[in-house]
Amino acid sequence: MNFLIDENLLAAESLFGAWGELQFFSGREIPRDLLVKAEVLLVRSTTSVDASVLSDAPHLRFVGTATIGSEHIDQAALISQGIKFSNAPGCNAIAVAEYVLAAILTPEVRQGRDWRGKKAVIIGAGNTGSATGRRLAALGMDVCYVDPFLAAGHDSRCFGGMQMIERADLVSLHVPYTQDGAHPTHHMFDGTVLNSMRSDAVLLNASRGAVIDNQALFALLQKEPRTVVLDVWEGEPEVLAPLVPHITIATPHIAGHSVEGKVRGSYMLYDVLHAEFQLTDEKIPLNKVLPQLALEGGRWETEMDAPDFIDRVTDAVLSIYDPRVDDQQFRARGQTPEGFDELRKQYKKRRELSALRFYTESAHVGRLRALGFTVESD
Numbered sequence: 281m282n283f284l285i286d287e288n289l290l291a292a293e294s295l296f297g298a299w300g301e302l303q304f305f306s307g308r309e310i311p312r313d314l315l316v317k318a319e320v321l322l323v324r325s326t327t328s329v330d331a332s333v334l335s336d337a338p339h340l341r342f343v344g345t346a347t348i349g350s351e352h353i354d355q356a357a358l359i360s361q362g363i364k365f366s367n368a369p370g371c372n373a374i375a376v377a378e379y380v381l382a383a384i385l386t387p388e389v390r391q392g393r394d395w396r397g398k399k400a401v402i403i404g405a406g407n408t409g410s411a412t413g414r415r416l417a418a419l420g421m422d423v424c425y426v427d428p429f430l431a432a433g434h435d436s437r438c439f440g441g442m443q444m445i446e447r448a449d450l451v452s453l454h455v456p457y458t459q460d461g462a463h464p465t466h467h468m469f470d471g472t473v474l475n476s477m478r479s480d481a482v483l484l485n486a487s488r489g490a491v492i493d494n495q496a497l498f499a500l501l502q503k504e505p506r507t508v509v510l511d512v513w514e515g516e517p518e519v520l521a522p523l524v525p526h527i528t529i530a531t532p533h534i535a536g537h538s539v540e541g542k543v544r545g546s547y548m549l550y551d552v553l554h555a556e557f558q559l560t561d562e563k564i565p566l567n568k569v570l571p572q573l574a575l576e577g578g579r580w581e582t583e584m585d586a587p588d589f590i591d592r593v594t595d596a597v598l599s600i601y602d603p604r605v606d607d608q609q610f611r612a613r614g615q616t617p618e619g620f621d622e623l624r625k626q627y628k629k630r631r632e633l634s635a636l637r638f639y640t641e642s643a644h645v646g647r648l649r650a651l652g653f654t655v656e657s658d
């Protein structure tokens with residue numbers, strides 16, 4: 281099989297190398313001459329795959345994106361040409377949830393809050409929203425979801441309408457980008473919705489930029505400061521530069537970029553291809569391709585009392601991932617399209633919290649596990 285693969289797909293050589301010839305491309309556009317031979321095209325979220333791409337790819341049988349979001353793929357065009365498709369649902373849910381957790385534990389966002397008993401409203405109760413909700417609940421927050429699609433089913437979690445955000449201490453967005461259907465998310469947070477939030481509430485967006493009307497947010501923040509964390513930007517890689525100084529933590533769409541999340545994304549496509557093409561070779565287990573390297577300093581021995589739980593957790597979380605480092609780089613180099621893409625391409629090897637082994641006798645083992653740490657207690 282002939283593969284054409286975005287060079288940012290981790291572990292591609294190890295996973296797909298035995299199945300055929302691999303060619304790699306870099307950047308948002310696929311070089312057209314490489315499409316001619318391609319039977320399998322594997323991309324991430326920055327490459328549009330539409331009818332014009334397909335018209336240059338006469339042998340294409342499968343398109344995969346190693347991401348959760350799939351609005352960059354014209355699925356109707358694929359169906360019309362009998363080309364199979366898969367995304368990688370849930371691959372980086374842990375990474376996104378850990379981004380949110382780390383962001384709200386930074387002193388700049390936390391502003392002395394203990395978070396216990398505070399109200400979190402999560403918009404979108406799918407993979408990333410649920411993973412986030414579980415971590416916020418483990419901090420002691422009171423978590424409710426807005427998700428009209430799931431609220432109508434048998435999900436027993438706390439669901440409510442958008443009016444909940446009026447009383448929320450934290451609002452975190454985890455919806456796909458949609459422009460039609462019963463509940464489109466384009467500019468879901470427009471000026472009216474933004475103004476309905478409490479002025480001391482934290483707003484966080486790690487979903488898609490245009491879920492928030494960035495001009496309306498800019499207008500609001502010019503009038504009064506608020507605590508806002510943005511990982512995604514309307515029109516990225518172009519960003520509304522005058523908005524950036526008003527944002528508490530600003531990052532270049534890297535919330536999902538843990539090494540583990542990226543490898544899981546590639547692995548999910550490997551899994552689907554193995555089944556789709558009825559390949560008979562023995563499957564490579566996921567743990568063979570997940571990074572096995574021990575984390576430097578990845579051992580944390582602690583006693584903790586209830587009052588210092590949040591401070592100990594904050595130290596541990598920020599020792600693994602501190603979004604303020606990404607924020608500094610974004611402000612320095614990420615506000616042009618080239619800088620934005622470059623930061624993402626060269627992104628560090630960020631590990632998930634499970635890479636840190638907590639040794640503790642504390643009564644908080646269950647909460648530490650729910651936050652995502654590996655915990656040993658003997």
Ligand SMILES: NC(=O)C1=CN([C@@H]2O[C@H](COP(=O)(O)OP(=O)(O)OC[C@H]3O[C@@H](n4cnc5c(N)ncnc54)[C@H](O)[C@@H]3O)[C@@H](O)[C@H]2O)C=CC1
Nearest residue numbers: 349404406407408409427429454455456463486487535536
């Ligand atoms: N910043 C980053 O690096 C990343 C961003 N994302 C973005 O986050 C989005 C969500 O990811 P997942 O949670 O994995 O997707 P998911 O499909 O598991 O969950 C999305 C949820 O949003 C709900 N939803 C849809 N429209 C809604 C609306 N108008 N109001 C409330 N809820 C609505 C759906 O019912 C679904 O339960 C992705 O589509 C992607 O765009 C995902 C991963 C990484």
Ligand SMILES: O=C(O)C(=O)[C@H](O)COP(=O)(O)O
Nearest residue numbers: 324325326347348349372536
């Ligand atoms: O999974 C998604 O959806 C995302 O937004 C990805 O984390 C973004 O990753 P890239 O494909 O843009 O590197």
